[in-house]
Amino acid sequence: MENLEVLEYSLHRVDVKTDAPVSMALDGTAEGLKTYTELVLKELLESPRSRYFQFKDMDELVPSSLVAISSGEDWTAKSTQIAQKLYDVELIVQDKIKQLTDVRMGGLLQLKIRHDESLKFVIIKIDNSEYLDEDNLDLKSGLPTSKSRLQKAAVITFTPEHTVDEVIVSDSKSTITKYWYLSFLIAEQLQDSETNTKNAFNAIDNLLTKEVKKISPVDYWFLRNDIVNHFRNEDSLAYDELVDKVKAHKPETDEFKEKFDSFVKKFEELPIKAAKTFDTQFDLVSSSIKARIVRKVMLDTNFELRINGEVDDLKSRIFARHDDKGKFIKIYSDKGYDEFKTAEDN
Template sequence: MADNNDLQQEAAFPQRDLQLHSIGSYTLDLDANKHTSLEATDNEADYMNFIHGIVHEISTQGGRQFICNSMHTEVINIVSQIVNNDIDFSEVEAIADRLLRIEVEAQEKISRLGKQLHEGLLIISHITDRNVEKIIICKAETLSYIERTTFTQQDGFPLKKKIFKSVQITFDNDKNIEEIYVNDINESISKYWWDTFLELAKKYEDEENTKKAFSIIESKILNIIRKESNTDFWNLRNTTIHYFRSNEEFEIQDYIEKCLDGYVPEKEDLDIEKFALKARELPTKFVFDPQFSLVKKAITAKIKKTISLHESIDLVLKGEVNPGTIESARNGRQEKGIFIKTSTGFDEFGG
């Protein structure tokens, strides 16, 4: 365990005022049902940079917001006492004990399904980030590899870090818990992590998140696009409705990649990248979670039924259309049109 009171990591984090006060790290061995504390000194630069990089990455993220069920639950009680200087930081070892016990139980349950938990490295840190005091708890990746000179198996930490699960707990000036953000590399946040281990409750329910996320995307992204291009508005609105109704989980970056990043606008100078960047800021600016389970019944928006193509031709949509079924196109004379994937229609028009 490294104790780095008031240690300024200016070289590692030049763009932020980030102080790392104390860091504890533990390997969890589920098979042996034991954890091992990793001791490191400041001169072990590569290892410390690995740890500090993870702490920095999590402290710059948001996440799904949770609230405490009680101030007397084990993890919440320990971190609160640490921030209030009521106990020594070494007491975080009880958090490692708790997670090991819970993960052993969780592994026994999922092993019947042929699944396995990532064991990884547990990191617990006490930091001050731009005058905000925080406790960060996370599981990061460890690797087993064959050393190329001795050809023996070794364990180590990857330079390109993978963070499996994390919780970021922020405190106000009176050292009371202010906000709690939880992240998970999986599509949905594992219940054993936020419920059994951390004993938290969701701040916003999934249905509330679903309604708000769609409403904000529509008003702050799609309706702005409508002012520039009505055709692109309808294309992206229909794609957005399809995303909300066809996926089990919402994640803001996944939405951007599937609905905005690959979209080729009808209006040639429509800056889709600008709207993608704006979409990334929506959860923070308008207070909804960037990751949650979608409640499909909460989306009552209708896909546009009839689109006028010509004074004598209308395109009638009877329901949701999968992306790629209808696409804009230009022929060899650079005349604009649409392409509809259909074998029936192809035969009807003499194909």
């Protein structure tokens, strides 16, 4: 990654089973630190799981400390205070969940960097024991770019006037951990989950209609059914998981098979290129898209097929066929059978 300079750095072990955060020594001259920072920053800035936030109150500890550091105040003192804030927050969380599990231990890596002529602060809770040499931040073999390395992260970009320009938050889980942004960073989403759900579903639905339906209606219905199922039955959306689901689709027609790669690329770019953009990690509010989920297929002048939501295993329930009399669709349905069966069917 070009145009990257590490200005300040710190690593604290944050473990609620200890009495306080423990500062870990780092060798800032080690090439491993810069290499690790480049990997982390690239993953965060290009992450398929991120959400834009804003600080609720600039007088809170984390934002006020970052402003102070950007103006030249002592890095060591302020970064230690930030580590202590996370430790205090996790103590409270641990007390609430102690009957169920433990807050995941990790290292809090804080970086002050110059990147593309902008001052940025990177705050990350990482699995430092498995991938990182705590003495000098030399990368170990194994999974140096694994998504699970970064538990929770925030990238805060500053203007030349020492004001916050942008706050990006991400999480290795499918949903962003609430205590990380609500209690530690004291931040709020720029775009709420209902708006994100609407924008994401509408953008995907429009893309399917434009890029798939005219080329291969059968692929359109199967893909749409899978996506409706995801929006209706999942609590949150991690867009990379949805992209993987789309990539796993097997085109039903030769026409769509030729266009499939370009369709997937457009699907991946939707969060930033749709008419109404959306975050790539947010809680789903399925009630906000209820009206958009229903679709109708005109079968004949007096017949229509109404698809109300997702259909379990759609591919094994409906088929298009033809015989000597013409074209028809075959749908497996106990209720439909009971309504139309004749004496010959008994």
